[in-house]
Amino acid sequence: MTERVHVDHRRCRRHALCVIVAPDVFARGGDGRMHVTQPANADAAARAREAERYCPLQAIDTERRR
Template identity: 40%
Template structure:
């Protein structure tokens, strides 16, 4: 499963980090970092992260 974040929309609110910590995190500069390819078992967490993103910057492909 592919995770895509529109980094032009993302403002690093971090709701995704709480919803799916195995996929999303903050880097050393406080910017969002994420795994672009994740196992299907994490789909529920990623879907929740996409739902709670205030800017709807996250989408799932595949």
């Protein structure tokens, strides 16, 4: 089972709390937007899910795919 991490850029206000919670998944790109590096392992995926719960705008979605 893998998860695909997605940022809704219309909701995102670029507070960068996700960068604090999961720095290996989220980073601010040169355009100011949050860029996602899809989690490479289970630990990174868990951090991405944690960032989803913390996001103050609920702009992160980690959907499950089988």
